[in-house]
Amino acid sequence: MQAESDYSFALMGGRVKSERSLPMRSTVNWTVLGLVIEHSSYGFELWKRYEREYGDMAPNVSGSNIYAALNVLKDKGLIEERVETRKAPDGAARLRKSHYRATQEGLVAYEGWVIAQAREHDRRSRQFARQLGAFERQPQIALAILERYGQACLDDKDARIPTTAQFPSPVTPELGDQLASAYGREVKAATLGWIEYARRKFEALASKETPLP
Amino acid sequence: MSLLELRRVSRFHTRGSRRVEVLREASLEIDAGELVAVWGLRRSGRSTLLAVAAGVDPPDAGEVLFEGADLNARGTTALGNGIGYCRPIAGRPGGRSVIEDVCAGLLARGVPPLDAQSRAQRALERVGVEPCSELASGELDAAETMRVAIACTLVFGPRLLVIDEPTKGVDLLDRDEIILLLRSLANSGIAVLVSDGDGSGLSDADRSLSLAGGLLRGKTSPELSTVVPLARAGGRITAA
Numbered sequence: 001m002q003a004e005s006d007y008s009f010a011l012m013g014g015r016v017k018s019e020r021s022l023p024m025r026s027t028v029n030w031t032v033l034g035l036v037i038e039h040s041s042y043g044f045e046l047w048k049r050y051e052r053e054y055g056d057m058a059p060n061v062s063g064s065n066i067y068a069a070l071n072v073l074k075d076k077g078l079i080e081e082r083v084e085t086r087k088a089p090d091g092a093a094r095l096r097k098s099h100y101r102a103t104q105e106g107l108v109a110y111e112g113w114v115i116a117q118a119r120e121h122d123r124r125s126r127q128f129a130r131q132l133g134a135f136e137r138q139p140q141i142a143l144a145i146l147e148r149y150g151q152a153c154l155d156d157k158d159a160r161i162p163t164t165a166q167f168p169s170p171v172t173p174e175l176g177d178q179l180a181s182a183y184g185r186e187v188k189a190a191t192l193g194w195i196e197y198a199r200r201k202f203e204a205l206a207s208k209e210t211p212l213p
Numbered sequence: 214m215s216l217l218e219l220r221r222v223s224r225f226h227t228r229g230s231r232r233v234e235v236l237r238e239a240s241l242e243i244d245a246g247e248l249v250a251v252w253g254l255r256r257s258g259r260s261t262l263l264a265v266a267a268g269v270d271p272p273d274a275g276e277v278l279f280e281g282a283d284l285n286a287r288g289t290t291a292l293g294n295g296i297g298y299c300r301p302i303a304g305r306p307g308g309r310s311v312i313e314d315v316c317a318g319l320l321a322r323g324v325p326p327l328d329a330q331s332r333a334q335r336a337l338e339r340v341g342v343e344p345c346s347e348l349a350s351g352e353l354d355a356a357e358t359m360r361v362a363i364a365c366t367l368v369f370g371p372r373l374l375v376i377d378e379p380t381k382g383v384d385l386l387d388r389d390e391i392i393l394l395l396r397s398l399a400n401s402g403i404a405v406l407v408s409d410g411d412g413s414g415l416s417d418a419d420r421s422l423s424l425a426g427g428l429l430r431g432k433t434s435p436e437l438s439t440v441v442p443l444a445r446a447g448g449r450i451t452a453a
Binding site: 147150151154155156157158159160161163181182184185186188189190192193196199200 | 252254389392393409410411412413415416417420421422423425426430431432
């Protein structure tokens with residue numbers, strides 16, 4: 001468990017003693033670590049999987065970004081590389097191929113990052129709800145915001161149930177795709193419920209509004 | 214002309230001396246091949262909206278048109294003649310077998326028993342519960358019960374299917390399959406209107422609407438939708 005305490009120290013902003021303990025802020029790096037944990041694999045396959053699973057959320061990530069992320073993860077000891085050599089088809093040269101798999105330290109670090117992300121998401125959602133309260137004296141503005149937010153929520157198709165038909169054969173929906181879509185649907189229903197609560201609060205305020213003298 | 218059209222429909226309930234407006238001039242259009250979901254909290258009026266849309270309950274004001282005809286005009290009986298309607302019921306009779314349940318409506322309309330049996334069998338296969346055909350209805354779980362209820366309407370070849378809370382009481386992991394079944398029915402050309410209390414079907418619907426305080430919000434007409442249903446796009450529609 002030494003690895004976990006070293007890492008936590010870095011996350012909390014402690015004095016940096018080495019490159020290995022520098023906090024890792026890049027979402028791409030963390031996402032690539034998640035992909036390696038999901039299936040240990042080769043750089044090219046990880047890049048393709050990144051595009052398929054996260055391309056809509058984090059576009060414009062190139063193959064070189066993925067290889068750079070793998071290097072950072074390796075330097076930090078979160079993944080390990082195993083170089084495989086094979087004879088080329090012509091038998092003349094040997095092909096080198098790097099295979100990456102997560103270390104125990106990488107698994108622990110990723111777990112901490114995922115939980116931190118979920119907390120950050122909750123914090124931002126509550127922040128938005130609190131900020132809407134600034135319109136206590138202008139309830140009509142808040143109602144207009146809620147109307148647009150509600151419409152966007154109803155129109156959002158990101159949480160569609162993943163089906164085999166949406167994926168090129170022989171790829172089937174990953175567990176991550178299914179979890180993400182189920183999360184989106186549950187959040188959508190909860191958000192619509194919250195919008196209705198907020199709408200009623202602001203409608204009550206609007207009905208008490210007195211015209212300016 | 215849309216397959217189903219609600220024009221400024223209002224509906225009132227009385228609670229003691231109080232008169233509650235459950236639907237306030239709700240307008241809605243649905244085309245063939247569309248899956249439309251209406252989200253609402255409990256007691257929001259979502260079940261009332263669906264009952265009115267299916268012609269089960271008449272509106273207190275406004276019109277409901279199915280294929281251009283007023284559903285509430287004298288002599289109009291669209292239920293079973295183009296419209297199928299399912300709603301959750303508490304407790305099912307346990308005596309009859311599933312296949313008998315599905316056949317019952319056909320036999321009551323004078324369909325010969327062998328023909329009724331064959332149509333019921335096909336409907337059960339279509340909704341994925343053919344292995345349950347000899348079970349007693351009371352032995353089914355919530356997801357199977359909903360599938361059988363849908364089969365009971367499919368035997369009449371509906372062009373519009375109205376389903377109140379298709380995932381109510383259904384196990385979390387079975388909900389996706391129910392929604393995908395509804396999606397495939399819509400893809401085969403049937404218009405499907407569902408109510409939704411848990412958000413299960415909102416993302417897979419062509420249009421999602423919300424109902425609160427008697428007001429229907431969202432894209433209430435196919436023209437406003439960003440997703441063009443297969444039937445409207447002229448694409449090849451095949452039964453899944």
